[in-house]
Amino acid sequence: MRREIDFMGKSRIFITISLILIAISVVSIFTKGFNFGVEFTGGSEIVVRFENKSITEADIRKAISQISEELASSRIVQVRSAGDPANVLKYSIVVSKIYEPEEKQKIQEEIEHLLSGKVVSFNEISGTAAEEIKRGTWTAILVALVVLLIYITIRFRFIFGVAAIIALVHDVLITMGFFSIFGYEINVAAVAAFLTLLGYSLNDTIVLSDRIRENMKRYRGRNIVNIVNMSINQVLARTINTSLTTFLVVFVLLLFAGNAVKPFAFGMTVGTVVGTYSSLYVVSPIIVKWTK
Amino acid sequence: MRGDKVRLVVVLAVLIGALLALFWPSKGGWMSNIRLGLDIKGGARIEYLVEIEEGTENPTDVVDDVWTVLRNRLDAAGYTEASVKKVFRENKSYIVVEIPGATDTVQAEKLIGSTGVLYFAQVLDEYLGDDPTKVPELALEAKRENATWLRGRDGKWYLVKKEIMGRKDLVLEAPRIIYARPEVETRTGRYGYKVSFELAKEYVEKFKKITQALYVPEGTYDPKKRLAIVLDNVVQFAGQVVAIITDGKAEITGNFSLEEAKQLAAILRSGALPARLVKTSSGWVAPLLGRDVIDSSLKAGIIGIILVLAYMLVYYRAMGIVADLALIYNTILLLGVMAAGKFILTLPGIAGIILTIGTTVDGNVIIYERIKEEMRAGKPVRTSIAAGFDRSLSTILDANITTILTGLILYYFGTGTVKGFAITLIIGVLGSIFVNLVFSRLLLDALAPFLKTPKVVEEAQGGNKR
Numbered sequence: 001m002r003r004e005i006d007f008m009g010k011s012r013i014f015i016t017i018s019l020i021l022i023a024i025s026v027v028s029i030f031t032k033g034f035n036f037g038v039e040f041t042g043g044s045e046i047v048v049r050f051e052n053k054s055i056t057e058a059d060i061r062k063a064i065s066q067i068s069e070e071l072a073s074s075r076i077v078q079v080r081s082a083g084d085p086a087n088v089l090k091y092s093i094v095v096s097k098i099y100e101p102e103e104k105q106k107i108q109e110e111i112e113h114l115l116s117g118k119v120v121s122f123n124e125i126s127g128t129a130a131e132e133i134k135r136g137t138w139t140a141i142l143v144a145l146v147v148l149l150i151y152i153t154i155r156f157r158f159i160f161g162v163a164a165i166i167a168l169v170h171d172v173l174i175t176m177g178f179f180s181i182f183g184y185e186i187n188v189a190a191v192a193a194f195l196t197l198l199g200y201s202l203n204d205t206i207v208l209s210d211r212i213r214e215n216m217k218r219y220r221g222r223n224i225v226n227i228v229n230m231s232i233n234q235v236l237a238r239t240i241n242t243s244l245t246t247f248l249v250v251f252v253l254l255l256f257a258g259n260a261v262k263p264f265a266f267g268m269t270v271g272t273v274v275g276t277y278s279s280l281y282v283v284s285p286i287i288v289k290w291t292k
Numbered sequence: 293m294r295g296d297k298v299r300l301v302v303v304l305a306v307l308i309g310a311l312l313a314l315f316w317p318s319k320g321g322w323m324s325n326i327r328l329g330l331d332i333k334g335g336a337r338i339e340y341l342v343e344i345e346e347g348t349e350n351p352t353d354v355v356d357d358v359w360t361v362l363r364n365r366l367d368a369a370g371y372t373e374a375s376v377k378k379v380f381r382e383n384k385s386y387i388v389v390e391i392p393g394a395t396d397t398v399q400a401e402k403l404i405g406s407t408g409v410l411y412f413a414q415v416l417d418e419y420l421g422d423d424p425t426k427v428p429e430l431a432l433e434a435k436r437e438n439a440t441w442l443r444g445r446d447g448k449w450y451l452v453k454k455e456i457m458g459r460k461d462l463v464l465e466a467p468r469i470i471y472a473r474p475e476v477e478t479r480t481g482r483y484g485y486k487v488s489f490e491l492a493k494e495y496v497e498k499f500k501k502i503t504q505a506l507y508v509p510e511g512t513y514d515p516k517k518r519l520a521i522v523l524d525n526v527v528q529f530a531g532q533v534v535a536i537i538t539d540g541k542a543e544i545t546g547n548f549s550l551e552e553a554k555q556l557a558a559i560l561r562s563g564a565l566p567a568r569l570v571k572t573s574s575g576w577v578a579p580l581l582g583r584d585v586i587d588s589s590l591k592a593g594i595i596g597i598i599l600v601l602a603y604m605l606v607y608y609r610a611m612g613i614v615a616d617l618a619l620i621y622n623t624i625l626l627l628g629v630m631a632a633g634k635f636i637l638t639l640p641g642i643a644g645i646i647l648t649i650g651t652t653v654d655g656n657v658i659i660y661e662r663i664k665e666e667m668r669a670g671k672p673v674r675t676s677i678a679a680g681f682d683r684s685l686s687t688i689l690d691a692n693i694t695t696i697l698t699g700l701i702l703y704y705f706g707t708g709t710v711k712g713f714a715i716t717l718i719i720g721v722l723g724s725i726f727v728n729l730v731f732s733r734l735l736l737d738a739l740a741p742f743l744k745t746p747k748v749v750e751e752a753q754g755g756n757k758r
Contacts, residue, residue, distance in 0.1 A: 045379065057582055076582070079337060081575035092577070123386075126378035131359065132708040140705035144698050151697060155690055188709050192640030195702065195713055196647045199695045203651060206694055207658065210687040234665075238657045245603055246650040249596035256592035260581045264643060 007232045008225045014281035025177020037187030038096035039129035050089040050117040063114040129188045163286040164205045167278040171201045178270045193267030204279035228284045243276040299734040310628025325631040329373045329638030335392040337577045340569040342385045355385045372711040373636040411465040415518035417451040444527035457505045468492035472560035474553030485553035486545040496540035503537045510534040614735040615656040622652045622727040641716040648720030655728030658684045
């Protein structure tokens with residue numbers, strides 16, 4: 001017989017770990033908050049014009065890094081308007097900070113001095129994503145939770161649905177906590193990572209629930225702790241293989257991808273680990289507690 | 293086996309379809325058929341000044357309303373990945389619209405440029421030549437009827453009057469429209485699409501009176517009793533009222549093409565802009581992520597995928613080959629559908645693809661673990677494969693259906709980025725179900741004789757003893 005790992009025996013320890021992690025996350029979210037990207041907070045856009053120059057994004061970043069820290073992490077994009085002569089280069093520098101008129105003046109002078117280009121406009125911009133994501137996304141999440149609860153209740157049992165949703169909330173809270181603690185920027189891609197994580201966590205939970213359901217039918221009358229333990233052990237190889245492969249992709253991305261992709265890769269990496277953990281150690285104790 | 297033959301045909305047909313969508317017609321460069329988002333490829337950028345009338349009480353509200361109308365119009369016309377930004381400069385408000393890829397900016401500009409008020413009107417006459425206001429008798433006719441000559445989308449000129457049948461109480465301007473959507477025309481003798489819409493409650497009564505006033509029985513024709521929908525001082529549509537509409541739910545039929553119906557629906561749905569927009573500049577914007585980021589991310593992604601392929605190969609040996617091929621097959625399938633559907637790939641979309649890689653691998657792993665279980669129980673290879681698939685079917689379906697449900701809900705409620713993400717997610721998950729249940733099955737059945745090799749059987753039995 002294969003050796004069985006006793007997951008349920010140690011469930012108290014893991015529930016405690018989860019609760020501690022959630023507590024830390026909630027505290028960090030409320031005290032430290034999030035580092036929202038410019039897509040959420042809005043900010044300033046400085047358009048600089050260069051004539052007869054072969055200047056690159058990297059040159060500009062290097063120069064403006066000397067002015068201030070927030071400018072160092074700005075988003076620099078080349079823009080071109082209809083009618084611009086071919087030898088003119090224009091760059092848009094977007095930073096998630098709104099400046100006072102005197103500050104504007106100073107920054108404009110320093111940029112023009114350091115780069116010998118001309119600042120053609122200094123705009124205040126709105127966050128594009130904030131409104132998009134505010135509109136509808138919360139409704140979507142609530143509706144999704146209700147629909148999932150109904151689906152899982154029909155296919156499995158009500159309690160499996162409740163467990164799946166608790167696991168989802170658990171995963172998202174802890175991942176958001178990590179974002180807050182490490183100060184990673186929350187941008188559109190990070191939001192995508194959260195949404196992906198929801199799908200992933202759910203997938204994991206369903207696979208386990210499925211096996212528990214099957215074993216409950218097959219071994220009617222057997223102790224539920226036993227059945228859950230057996231089920232986790234049976235799907236363990238699958239859980240590890242699936243998590244490990246997803247983890248490989250996103251972890252490599254976290255290590256080697258550029259800064260703008262880091263928040264996404266970070267969210268996915270943390271999410272994969274937390275999502276796997278929760279389906280093993282959060283979902284099962286809930287099911288056991290309620291079916292006992 | 294007959295089942296396998298059918299599977300083989302389907303698998304090949306789908307693969308060829310996906311490859312065709314990806315590479316044909318090739319405009320140069322591989323992947324050129326995939327539309328890339330602003331973050332990856334950049335796009336067209338148009339800036340508008342929002343002209344707010346002096347003395348407007350809440351100018352910021354007006355700008356917000358403009359933003360909402362534009363966002364709705366772009367979403368409704370399929371530009372979900374476009375970005376709409378409010379910009380303030382020297383106490384003036386601008387709206388900057390960025391549209392991925394620059395191919396159909398003209399159409400997008402047309403859509404954005406619809407700045408006027410939407411209203412219903414009566415058509416009194418029509419004219420096919422050039423500007424009728426320059427034709428004395430036609431100009432006189434307009435004056436006599438107290439009506440205006442307006443151009444129609446169809447190129448004709450229409451003499452329209454806001455006061456339907458001369459009644460002031462029948463003027464219907466800027467009504468709120470609950471929904472407007474294209475629908476397939478099902479009546480005999482007609483083809484293409486129609487647009488159905490519903491007016492908000494407060495306009496139902498007035499609309500009923502209007503339709504009563506203009507009603508002509510079907511089969512008869514009265515050129516002076518036609519209803520026009522006017523936006524931007526352009527007659528969007530003019531037609532006979534063939535039924536008195538008492539509940540505010542109406543249809544516009546005109547044998548439209550899907551594209552026409554979509555656009556008309558988008559215009560009805562999004563209504564009129566609350567302020568005038570003046571184009572102040574247009575041009576393009578480079579990829580928002582920066583080329584270096586894209587290059588390094590692409591490299592990282594490829595390394596990641598190679599690691600996954602290698603891992604599956606090491607862990608599952610022969611079955612790992614099937615898993616790897618399944619992964620590659622599904623990726624081609626996903627990209628093919630993205631190309632065929634003209635969906636736009638962005639970073640959040642790539643998130644969806646990564647989840648897809650996860651679910652494809654997962655489906656395979658679920659199946660293989662089941663097959664191994666069956667083999668451990670001492671069943672022959674072929675039986676084990678069949679049983680493995682049968683028994684993993686419900687797991688795979690449950691796990692994926694929940695994801696698809698989530699995707700559909702996100703698509704329905706979300707805008708912009710969220711919608712884009714939902715699309716990739718849904719396509720990817722559907723693809724992975726197909727790949728797991730059809731493609732993998734085909735390959736595993738083909739591989740069955742080789743799986744009988746003592747090594748694998750031993751490995752399977754070894755698992756039993758461990």
